[in-house]
Amino acid sequence: MKKTLNVTWLGEQRYLGVAESGHQLLIDNSAVKVGVSPMEALLGALATCTAYDVVEIMNKRRTPLTHYRIEVEGERADTTPKRYTHITVRHIASGPGITEEALHRAAHLSHEKYCSVAASLNSEIVVETRVEAADPAADPA
Incomplete structure (x- = not known):
């Protein structure tokens, strides 16, 4: 796909x-x-991907969340490229019957099994670069 x-x-x-x-x-x-900057967008993609999973997992376990937010923080290298060297994802949630242990299990499942953004960050991705010159006459601007 x-x-x-x-x-x-x-x-x-x-x-x-x-x-x-x-x-x-x-x-x-x-x-x-x-x-947002490109690097902020990357953090946002990770946070929303895992949030989607955690909400679904908690709903399936019949412990829906009433309040939920994610704080994500990325530490960047001082050298070029200034890639992320460490990302902390903090899940903060509440709701009837919600325990820290249950939230931890849901977050762990997301990060280790379901979140495609987390899996992409943890893997070797083949990035293919192609270039082509555009026809200036065809430029819609």
């Missing part, structure tokens, strides 16, 4: 990603930001 996202440069360091579903994502690393 393939997923696609087309990204268009909007000027400065601002980009608009449009998924095949038509949904949009604004990525911005300009001096005056109006969107």
Whole structure:
């Protein structure tokens, strides 16, 4: 199964990603930001992927969450590339019958088994780069 996202440069360091579903994502690393940076988007992808799993797992165990948030923090290398060297994902939740142990099990299952973003971060991914010159006459801008 393939997923696609087309990204268009909007000027400065601002980009608009449009998924095949038509949904949009604004990525911005300009001096005056109006969107998240690429590295913040990566943290957000990890957090929301695992959140989806945890909510589903807790619902299936008949202990639905009433309040839930994730705090995610990434430590970056000082060298180029400034990749993440350590990411901490903190799950904070409450609800009737919710225990820290049950929440821990759900979060662990997500990170170790179900979350495709976490699995992607933990694996060797083959990234293929291709380039092609665009026809300036065909540019819709």
